[in-house]
Amino acid sequence: MKRSLGIICVFLIVFLLSGCGKSSFDGSRIGNDSQFVMKYKIFNTTDEQSLLLESGATIRTEVIVDSGKLSIKIQKDSDTPIYERDDIVTSENFDVEIQESGTYKITVIGENTKGGVNFKKVDGEKAEQEETQQGISEKKIDLGGAFQEINGCAVIYSPVQEEYSFFNEDMCRQEVSPYSTFKIISALLGLQKGVIVDESSTMGYDGTDYGNAEWNGDLTLEEAFEKSCIWYFREVIDLVGRDKMQEELKNLQYGNCxxxxxxxxxxxxLENLNGFWLDSSLKISPLEQVEVLSRIFEGHSDYDSRNIEILKKIMLVDENDSQKIYGKTGSGNGEAWFVGFSESDGERKYIAIYLNDSEHRNQISGNKAKEMALEILK
Structure with a gap:
């Protein structure tokens, strides 16, 4: 009997030390060198994430506190924190400007907190550009009919109306892998750097069986884009080169670059079916996707008009007497994209659809995202 009581006491002590069985974290988390995003039903612990920042950059911060309280500290090495607050009990947005380049650690401590945090690196040039865009309006739209209970988001940008329209805005601002939508950029850079000449350019098929009959041949740029052939664009990207690729992505402000x-x-x-744009280091948000496309096709970049016209030609996915729709799909790991734009009566509207739904995984595909985009744009 005494032994049984002793065992019970031990279990009681362990239970009490573990916080009476209280959950420490129930939610989702994304963290890398350029962003730190958490959403949670309960956050009752400490979490940290380091961001690599250059002088002049900004940490754009969104804090949502539905209940409980939160503490935040941002610090470079052992220096004095550049931002520190305890017992935050209300939701708010703020920016933290970076004066000195380096690695900054963000520490978040929750006490019975429900809500979320979003810390995002914004480079100096991009921050300045966003300041000049403050006159552009934003609105929320209901696209539930098109999404049919599939978890995802959409952002539409109209330069003529100077307006962004969001469906699930928070999701539209989270950076994720671009997957094959990055073929838009790799095709344009290949053309701009002379790696490929036009839509008929091939890359020299070496006879490898890629497990996809449509990829087993010496494809043209137009064919490789349509069939989303990874090895073709892996060759293009390698020939463009790492240094030039890095420079161009920074110029385009392509996600986290x-x-x-x-x-x-x-x-x-297979080695040449992998790359930084496929569930790897490169990340971009749906909002950033439409911003990049608008820079290219609204003439706010240095790319040759000839190369942009070739890119448009291979991006065409649908047309009728009054409208043309251009774009590219992408998918992987239960995620799917369509990014592109429509042209009608001299007006362009840019769109990005992103899907991520574990409960409806069998319905998630690039083609499904494209179907939604065509329905919305038409």
């Missing part, structure tokens, strides 16, 4: 995992994360068995 992170190509550190140049060879990818080995999500595919």
């Amino acid at each position: 992170d190509i550190s995992e140049w060879n990818g994360s080995n999500i595919n068995p």
Whole structure:
């Protein structure tokens, strides 16, 4: 009997020390060198994430506190924190400007907190550009009919109306892998750097069996884009080169511009079916996708008009007497994209659809995202 009581006491002590069985974290988390995003039903612990920042950059911060309280500290090495607050009990947005380049650690402590945090690196040039865009309006739209209970988001940008329209805005601002939508950029850079000449350019098929009959041949640029052939664009990207690729992504302000995992994360068995744009280091949000497309096709970049016209030609996915729709799909790991734009009566509207739904995984595909985009744009 005494032994039984002793065992019970031990279990009671362990239970009490563990916080009476209280959950420490129930939610989702995304963290890398350029962003730190958490959403949670309960956050009752400490979490940290380091961001690599250059002088002049900004940490754009969104804090949501539905209940409980939060503490935040941002600090470079052992220096005095550049931002520190305890007992935050209300939701708010704020910016933290970076004066000195380096690695900054963000520490978040929750006490019975429900809500979320979003810390995002914004480079100096991009921050300035966003300041000049403050006159552009934003609105929320209901696209539930098109999404049919599939978890995802959409952002539409109209330069003529100077307006962004969001469906699930928070999701539209989170950076994720671009997957094959990055073929838009690699095709344009290949043309601009002379790696490929036009839509008929081939890359010299070496006879490898890629497990996809449509990829087993000496494809043209137009064919490789349509069939989303990874090895073709892996060759283009390698010939463009790491330094030029990094420079161009920074000029385009393409997401986090992170190509550190140049060879990818080995999500595919063959070496040249992997890359930094496939579930690896490069990340971009749906909002940033439409911003990049608008820079290219609204003439706010240095790319040759001839190369942009070739890119438009291979991006065409649908047309009728009054409207043309251009774009590219992408998918992987239960995620799917369509990014592109429509042209009608001299007006362009840019769109990005992103899907991520574990409960409806069998419905998630690039083609499904494209179907939604065509329905919305038409």
